[in-house]
Amino acid sequence: MNELIKEIQQFRDDRDWGGNHDARSLAISISLEASELLECFQWRSGEDSIAYDKQAIVDEMADVFIYLLQFSDVLGEDLIMAARQKMKKNAIKYPNPTKS
Amino acid sequence: MNELIKEIQQFRDDRDWGGNHDARSLAISISLEASELLECFQWRSGEDSIAYDKQAIVDEMADVFIYLLQFSDVLGEDLIMAARQKMKKNAIKYPNPTKS
Amino acid sequence: MNELIKEIQQFRDDRDWGGNHDARSLAISISLEASELLECFQWRSGEDSIAYDKQAIVDEMADVFIYLLQFSDVLGEDLIMAARQKMKKNAIKYPNPTKS
Amino acid sequence: MNELIKEIQQFRDDRDWGGNHDARSLAISISLEASELLECFQWRSGEDSIAYDKQAIVDEMADVFIYLLQFSDVLGEDLIMAARQKMKKNAIKYPNPTKS
Numbered sequence: 001m002n003e004l005i006k007e008i009q010q011f012r013d014d015r016d017w018g019g020n021h022d023a024r025s026l027a028i029s030i031s032l033e034a035s036e037l038l039e040c041f042q043w044r045s046g047e048d049s050i051a052y053d054k055q056a057i058v059d060e061m062a063d064v065f066i067y068l069l070q071f072s073d074v075l076g077e078d079l080i081m082a083a084r085q086k087m088k089k090n091a092i093k094y095p096n097p098t099k100s
Numbered sequence: 101m102n103e104l105i106k107e108i109q110q111f112r113d114d115r116d117w118g119g120n121h122d123a124r125s126l127a128i129s130i131s132l133e134a135s136e137l138l139e140c141f142q143w144r145s146g147e148d149s150i151a152y153d154k155q156a157i158v159d160e161m162a163d164v165f166i167y168l169l170q171f172s173d174v175l176g177e178d179l180i181m182a183a184r185q186k187m188k189k190n191a192i193k194y195p196n197p198t199k200s
Numbered sequence: 201m202n203e204l205i206k207e208i209q210q211f212r213d214d215r216d217w218g219g220n221h222d223a224r225s226l227a228i229s230i231s232l233e234a235s236e237l238l239e240c241f242q243w244r245s246g247e248d249s250i251a252y253d254k255q256a257i258v259d260e261m262a263d264v265f266i267y268l269l270q271f272s273d274v275l276g277e278d279l280i281m282a283a284r285q286k287m288k289k290n291a292i293k294y295p296n297p298t299k300s
Numbered sequence: 301m302n303e304l305i306k307e308i309q310q311f312r313d314d315r316d317w318g319g320n321h322d323a324r325s326l327a328i329s330i331s332l333e334a335s336e337l338l339e340c341f342q343w344r345s346g347e348d349s350i351a352y353d354k355q356a357i358v359d360e361m362a363d364v365f366i367y368l369l370q371f372s373d374v375l376g377e378d379l380i381m382a383a384r385q386k387m388k389k390n391a392i393k394y395p396n397p398t399k400s
Contacts, residue, residue: 001180007184007187008183011191011196014198015194015196015197016197022145023141023146024145025242025243027134027137027140028242029242030134031135031137031331032238032242034133035231035232035235035236037127037131038128038130038131038228038231041128041228042225042229046123046124046174047122047123049123049124050175057175058175059186061168061175061182062186063186064164066183066187068161069183079165080104082158082165083104083162083166085158086163087107087111089159091111094115096111096114096115097115128342131338132335132342135331135335135336138331141328142328142332201301204383204384207384208383208387211391211396214397215397222347223341223346223347223350223357224341225346227337227338227340227341228338228341230334230364231331231335231338233334234331234335235331235334237327237330238330238331240327241323245322245324246323246374249323254375258375258385259382259386261382262379262382262386264368265379266383268364268365271361274346275361277361282358282359282361282362282365283365285358286359286362286363289359297314297315298314299314
């Protein structure tokens with residue numbers, strides 16, 4: 001994943017786009033890409049949407065991830081570690097009913 | 101990352117939440133979590149928002165990632181491979197001006 | 201506003217689009233149009249975005265409103281009355297500091 | 301509607317909130333409120349969501365409208381006129397199949 005982040009940074013720097021990539025703009029971009037992903041499901045069920053154009057869905061999913069990686073990098077935080085820590089909080093908020 | 105996906109699945113299955121996690125509902129969830137992340141930046145600049153409550157931002161970022169991992173899993177696609185392939189498309193769409 | 205709602209219904213019915221316009225799909229559409237509006241401001245300040253392409257912004261704003269009207273119609277609720285009632289709740293939640 | 305806009309402005313000015321209400325921040329707010337509206341439909345069908353808590357849905361719909369009115373005011377554009385003009389563009393983009 002760290003290698004991928006470097007590739008994204010290289011891509012961005014080659015195009016001189018770094019100046020716009022502050023955390024607020026990246027948060028906007030993540031939200032916009034998430035909406036483009038959702039748009040693939042606007043008028044159809046989940047299964048029908050995937051059958052209709054799976055590649056478009058995979059591409060939009062990738063766009064959300066690419067911006068999320070840039071965002072995590074600006075924050076100086078690792079996505080996987082952040083997810084693990086959030087899962088621990090979730091486990092406290094929603095206790096496991098199978099362990100009682 | 102695959103290990104993390106398994107942990108998320110385990111968490112979901114322990115709580116019997118699998119039934120709602122079709123691709124359309126997960127796309128909605130990704131969009132909603134992306135909005136909660138953006139909400140941290142609603143009334144402040146990027147820097148001020150991070151200074152105000154970085155942990156809240158990291159947690160919201162993690163939530164987007166957790167749903168994105170579940171979504172990729174429902175699709176049967178690897179996030180990192182999807183991102184790499186999308187970067188290649190982006191490189192064609194936006195050619196590298198430093199290599200001309 | 202009621203006249204405008206009738207025009208929108210007529211437009212939709214002429215095109216046989218009514219079947220897809222349940223409340224959940226319309227809520228998705230409102231969110232997607234709101235994102236398209238936000239997209240106009242992705243890489244620029246508010247003033248610069250308006251200077252760059254005001255008509256695009258007005259059109260996206262109109263799209264949010266058109267879906268919002270359809271949504272209110274499906275719900276059987278009047279937008280202006282709903283806003284007035286919400287303002288009253290807001291006034292209780294955030295008391296007026298000039299009247300103390 | 302113009303009266304309602306004045307009430308919203310009064311509410312905002314009483315609380316000294318005007319400074320934050322530039323077009324970009326308002327576009328973010330519209331998107332966030334649209335997501336809160338969509339959140340009411342996250343795990344249920346349209347009908348079930350309305351049956352579950354219609355008042356919450358009406359309140360979220362109102363919030364989108366309140367920010368949309370403020371946004372239109374900052375832009376100096378009338379929502380109903382903007383919607384009428386957009387409907388005309390839509391009618392050209394998607395011709396009426398019943399008039400051929």
